[in-house]
Amino acid sequence: MRTSSIPAPVLMIAAVLSVQFGAALARTQFDAVGPTGAVLLRLVFGALILLIAVRPRVRGWKHEQWAAATVLGIALAGMNSLIYLAIGVIPIGVAVTLEFTGPLLLALVQTRRIADAAWALLAFAGVVLLGFDDGGDLPLAGILFALGAGAFWAVYILASARVGRLVPGVEGLAVSMAIGAVIAMPFGATAALGGVLASPLVLPVFVGVALLSSALPYALEMLALQRLSTRVFGVLSALGPAMAALAGLLVLAQALGTREIIALILVTAASVGVTVGVRRRRPPGPDAATPPAP
Numbered sequence: 048m049r050t051s052s053i054p055a056p057v058l059m060i061a062a063v064l065s066v067q068f069g070a071a072l073a074r075t076q077f078d079a080v081g082p083t084g085a086v087l088l089r090l091v092f093g094a095l096i097l098l099i100a101v102r103p104r105v106r107g108w109k110h111e112q113w114a115a116a117t118v119l120g121i122a123l124a125g126m127n128s129l130i131y132l133a134i135g136v137i138p139i140g141v142a143v144t145l146e147f148t149g150p151l152l153l154a155l156v157q158t159r160r161i162a163d164a165a166w167a168l169l170a171f172a173g174v175v176l177l178g179f180d181d182g183g184d185l186p187l188a189g190i191l192f193a194l195g196a197g198a199f200w201a202v203y204i205l206a207s208a209r210v211g212r213l214v215p216g217v218e219g220l221a222v223s224m225a226i227g228a229v230i231a232m233p234f235g236a237t238a239a240l241g242g243v244l245a246s247p248l249v250l251p252v253f254v255g256v257a258l259l260s261s262a263l264p265y266a267l268e269m270l271a272l273q274r275l276s277t278r279v280f281g282v283l284s285a286l287g288p289a290m291a292a293l294a295g296l297l298v299l300a301q302a303l304g305t306r307e308i309i310a311l312i313l314v315t316a317a318s319v320g321v322t323v324g325v326r327r328r329r330p331p332g333p334d335a336a337t338p339p340a341p
Contacts, residue, residue, distance in 0.1 A: 055275045059267070059280065059283045059284070059286075060283070060286060061264075062268045062271070063286045063290050065259045065263050065264045066287075067287065067290040067293070069260025069261075069264070070130070070260055070294065071139055071294035071295060071297075071298035072255060073085045073253070074134055075298065075299070079245060079249055080243075080249060081135075082131035082132045082135045083128065083239075084235040084238030084239035084240075084241075085239075085256075086124075086128045086231050086234075087228065087231045087232060088235075088250075088253040088256070089127065089257050089260055090124070090228035090231055092261070093257040093258075094221065094225040096257055096258065096261075097220060097221035097261075098221045098222075100262075101216060101217055101221050103218035105218075105222060108214075111213060112214055116226060117223075119207055119209075120225070120226025121230060123223060124226075124227040124230040125196075126200050127231070129196035130142060130143070132189075132192040133190075136192075137190070138301050139291050139294065140288060140301065141185065141193075142192075143288050143291035143292075144174050144193075145174075146194070146200060147197060147285065147287050147288055149194075149197030149200040149201035150204055150280075151171055151174060152201065154167045157276070165320075167317065169313055169314075170285035170313065173288070173310040173317070174285075174288060174310070176310040204272075206223075207265075210223060210269070211269045211270075212273075220266060285315075289311040289315050
């Protein structure tokens with residue numbers, strides 16, 4: 048089945064599910080490689096997988112394409128580094144919830160429909176409830192790391208949409224991920240090398256992490272962004288905290304409390320609502336189908 052025949056919201060849901068379980072899997076190796084080493088291994092293997100799969104033809108790229116890919120690479124490195132630093136000190140469900148403030152605010156700023164704004168506000172209520180479930184016990188560093196990751200996530204959404212317009216398929220993503228790996232290398236090379244030498248499980252685990260957290264979800268997101276506006280993309284990403292909390296429970300044994308369950312219901316309801324709204328709209332024309340320029 049071609050990805051073009053799969054509804055864009057389905058691609059987004061699959062991407063969110065994949066990335067959160069990949070992050071939880073990576074968290075299991077923090078004792079071996081640390082957060083920065085984990086980021087580097089994730090980006091390196093993700094870039095290798097995509098470069099081998101798509102073999103981007105960059106020789107004829109214009110300056111505009113290289114510039115867009117570089118911005119996306121910076122966003123990838125910043126977003127991944129900060130969220131891994133966050134989940135190193137606070138629960139993954141809480142970290143991703145706080146990170147979600149970036150794309151959620153982007154969705155609210157860009158919305159032009161009352162319905163979209165209502166769904167975004169409902170998701171925001173769930174984010175607040177889940178994010179502050181632990182009260183004042185959350186380390187300030189973890190909160191700041193997660194919020195910083197959210198800012199880079201908003202940049203990633205806009206940059207990914209631009210790269211998707213300028214470069215066919217996922218070739219731009221492959222190059223951007225390689226750029227992100229180069230940026231992350233000075234911060235994680237020592238930890239990653241030490242972990243690889245100390246444990247034979249590190250390499251195979253991070254090949255899996257790269258597939259789940261980088262290559263597969265980012266490719267699916269970029270394909271989805273070619274048919275979704277960035278504001279709808281942002282609200283659909285409300286599934287992130289729910290999937291992160293589920294991954295934390297199943298992979299890291301981080302149990303869900305009553306407040307977390309209520310929050311997950313809110314963000315899931317918002318995601319379902321915006322997805323149904325997209326499916327009920329008339330198919331947009333070719334120009335309207337692509338995200339607006341950042």
